[in-house]
Amino acid sequence: MKFPHLKIGDRFQFQGRTYVKVGPLTAQDVENNQQRMIPRSVLVEPLGSAPAERDEESREPPTRETLMRALTQCEQRCLVSVETAAAGAIRNAFEECRKKLGL
DSSP, rough: GGGGGGGGTTEEEEEEEEEEEOOSSSEEETTTTOEOOOOOOOOOEEEEEOOOOGGGGGOOOOOOOHHHHHHHHHHHHHHHHHHHHHHHHHHHHHHHHHHHHHH
């Protein structure tokens, strides 16, 4: 099964470790609570759902550390996307200039 087919909270195994899906591209290692980005194309082995979901009211809010880590990961993905798009736009602009100059 591919990673995107899992639901948030599903447990799975990847590269010999057990994880819980915590976001569209992230999972948390069950043993050390470290979060990791998981590529969408990766095949994972589902292990069943996480322990029974608690009511929304009894759910603890995420810690500051968890929020900071998620925000940092999001920032890094956005910066890579912007840099990639900017580099492509610059290459296209120079290519148009070359064509106009007959180079």
